[in-house]
Amino acid sequence: MADIVAPEVRSRMMSRIRGRDTRAEVTLRKGLFARGFRYRVNDKRLPGSPDIVFPKWGAVIFVHGCYWHRHPGCPKAYMPKSRVDFWQAKFDENIRRDQRNIRNLLQTGWRVAVVWECAVIPELQPQSLDAIAAFLTSDVKYVELPREATEK
Template identity: 45%
Template sequence: MADKLSIADRSALMSRIKAKNTRPEIAVRRALFASGFRFRIHSKDLPGKPDIVLKKFKCAIFVHGCFWHGHDCRKGTTLPKSNKEKWIAKLNSNKQRDQINEESLRRQGWHVFIIWECELTDSICRLQQFLERQRACASAKIVSTTFAAD
């Protein structure tokens, strides 16, 4: 089936798709902030510019749209009807870039979380549980490293 929009209209529509501050990303940030976690967004000094960074816990979070990052779900496996070769190449390069960035962060000692748009609620819960454990470990280390006066 041919596209119902003209090439110019389709281009205008696609240009309005946001790369930063998307609804899923904002939902994750709100949940983290409500749980007492403070973070930075779109950190340019890390590979892939993670959407959310908690430096205290060395945690980099990417909030991925299923289509754009090729998730194995209904949204992620659906391709546009026109220009299929271009889209396949684009989405494959996105997946390859994501993998390179994730591996680079892990080699630097970072915990990397990928939150998929279709799994938002479950992923936020798992992320909060992980961060709570990290917070508890950090608190325990602080208590155990206090020294008695001589």
């Protein structure tokens, strides 16, 4: 199936997809701030420039978009119908980079949480915030939210 817009238009559209301050990130940050957690945003000194960094707790959070980071079992992680080889290679590299960044953070003593976009959007559920707060105040090294989609 051919793209319905010109390559220049598609390029412009894709360039406007934000890599920071997404709706999911902002929603999560507001919820955590309301619960008294203070943080830094996109600390470039750390591997992968985590979305939310909690120096006091030695923890970081990556807020992954289900589409771009390929959330297993999530309907938002569909495969485009055109240029499948290109997209598969791009998604595979995103997954490898995510794994590498998480591994590097864990090796340097940081605790890591991955929060999937679908756990936050359309609405941040209190149980999701509870789970994140529990992670931050615990000794758990790694957690992924929501667990339901990844455990299927």
